[in-house]
Amino acid sequence: MLKRLSLIAAVASMFAVAACGSSSTESGLTVFAAASLTETFTELGKRFEAAHPGTKVTFNFGSSSTLAQQIVQGAPAGVFAAASPATMKTVADAGLAGTPTVFVQNKLEIAVPPDNPAEVENLKDLTDPRVKVALCAEQVPCGAAAAKALGAAGLTVTPVTLEQDVKATLTKVELGEVDAALVYKTDVIASGGKVTGIPFPEADQAVNDYPIATLKDAPDLARRFVELVLSQQGRDVLTKAGFEAP
């Protein structure tokens, strides 16, 4: 009987450990950030840890809307950096976020394979039915931005696919499955030359704002991390990756 009790205790303690494993303590910070911030925030996280010895920054990168859902459902996060004001609003409406600040903007570019087989030069070229185009689904920020830009230009594009996120859209271009796609400038830069970016003027009509906020009950470290992101140092890292200052 004693043996059985101790087994139950062991199982129970396992759950307990699992439950508190991801909460942020005074020396740790969990940051939820949009997938497009993966490279830049990882870099900033390292700098933050160097500046605050003994602290550990843990990131959860993902689709902004998924992250917002997770936060609303009680995921323990200290900072939330979203790729759209709408997703940040979900969290703010739940009373879980402090005042958000727009820290960067991201602009769309036309991404084409390096050899540009369909000879795409501008946004209008995407309307040619012989050009295979991938767009993000309208439900995700890059898709909403693409729809806005195309709408501003008064163009109708029939894509072959509406991808679930910007990375998947980019992959289709990298593999040459499509001739062109509308993705963020930051993604073009992050691809390291596997796709070529073509800027287009209508992109200015569909600028994506990235808000950042500390979350309810977050440790002081969260505020200091947001300060780093908003500092000149943070801005340098972000603009190098293709983001633009708001």
Added chain:
Amino acid sequence: MTLRARIVVERPAFRLDLDLTVGRGEVVTLLGPNGAGKTTALRALAGLTPLTEGSIELDGVRIDREPAERRPVGVVFQDYLLFPHLSALDNVAFGPRCRGRSKAEARLLARELLDRMGLAEFASVRPRRLSGGQAQRVALARALAVEPRLLLLDEPLAALDAHTRLEIRSELRRRLSGFDGATVLVTHDPLDAMVLADRLVVIENGAVVQEGTPTEIARRPRTDYVARLVGLNLYRGEGDGDRVRVGDLAFAAEEHVTGPAFVAFAPRAVALYRARPDGSPRNLWEGRIDGVERHGDNVRVHVEGPVPVAADVTPAAVAELDLTPGRPIWVSVKAAETHAYPA
């Protein structure tokens, strides 16, 4: 001769080497203990196990290079292996269909065969609803439906219970005698072998140890296995024209043999005595009771001694003899019921 075969199949730690000839209409039974190679021989004839060496000739044509599906051979398998998803009729029609008959022809032929087997009303029944005897007849019909020149039967009665076995055995004998090709049947049951075979081929450890008609074999076994099967005591010795010496014993027999010889007698020819019997009967020695078992209406007594021997005594005699294992006992065999023949 319709079948002339030399079957050699080698496996790790086993070698089957068998010469077999079977005439038209003849039923040859391969008899032997489990693991003797009987089924392997049958599979080799059917083309399911490749020959290591040798050849199989049927009506003068070599068939050992042909795959199973092209040999003019019909097989009744142990457990019959009727296709469970097909009706009795379709089981029988399967072979003719595969050998090029139209669906209608094949079914007509199958229906005729089932009629002949007395199974007309079971044509549409699935195998699992047939009795053992019925299933066996369907299996036989299925094998015959391909009009084989050679019919192979693997333990055709083993799947039946003792009660129905008796009846089915004689019925099978009748049906086999109606088949004009060569038949090879495998069994480990001596009674099945005796009833069904025109000729017996006894196999032990992959080799033929004795061949002959059932009567010959029953009378003159040449190995312990055969002797046990037919229920005889058997010894090998040296004849001097008058008696046959087996170790320290010298047997007087009906026949006179010179040179290597077998001595055989039935357990009921053996008499047991508590004390040395009066007079001087021949074939007398002293042994020790080894064991006692029921055997039909009698009791079979195993006696250790210069040679081991089985004796059948009546239950009445048992009480009188005090058959405690280990007890000394005198054994005698009537010379008139002892047979000697050259080894």
Added chain:
Amino acid sequence: MPWLLVVPAVLGMAFLVLPLAGLLVRAPWSTLPWRLSEPQVLEALRLSLVTASMATAVCLVLGVPLAWLLARTDFPGRRLLRALVTVPLVLPPVVGGVALLLVLGRRGLIGQWLESAFGFSLPFTTAGVVVAEAFVAMPFLVIAVEGALRAADVRYEEAAATLGASRFTVFRRVTLPLVAPGVLAGAVLCWARALGEFGATITFAGNFPGRTQTMPLAVYLALETEPEAAIVLSLVLLAVSVVILVALRDRWVGAAA
């Protein structure tokens, strides 16, 4: 009661059923009829059922012979082949989709040739969805059928051979009917897996309503903006698959008894 068995069994059941209950509890029942009547929902459902069934057909045509090869023949590298067949089981489906693109995509090893020879390209087409689903679902069928073949009594096949049946006839008229329950079980698993396929499909075939947007894709995208819609779509997918599986199961059990 052997509670050492019953307690984990009940826990296991709860583990599988509670998330389902969660969906049911949170489902927006009041707006359900309106959401279900949306043409996009019906379109995605139709596409899901059609592609899953076609993928199952493809798996049957290719997978049953493959299972036969693995179960009934011996050749060098058979064990390796057997391990490779199960690769789609362990490969993350998205990676499977990328792998398919590398082979069958417009610039893929085979796709390149398809494009130049026939002007035909699989990605972003309904056929592409079928390919992606079949790729992920085939191991379920192959493993089930191979197991059934190994369990089947080969002596029936020998009996058929002695009756004059060629190897193909043996397979068609004896082996296949004998392993039919295993084939059906495999086909059901295969169909269910294909129905729920997401990763390989969206990666290889993309997402376009009416052409490549199956229910799981619709669910995923709905989750981005309208979690309630996603729940409705999931319930529809669930209900349809349960109805079909139960109906089929009853028929087989009825046929087997």
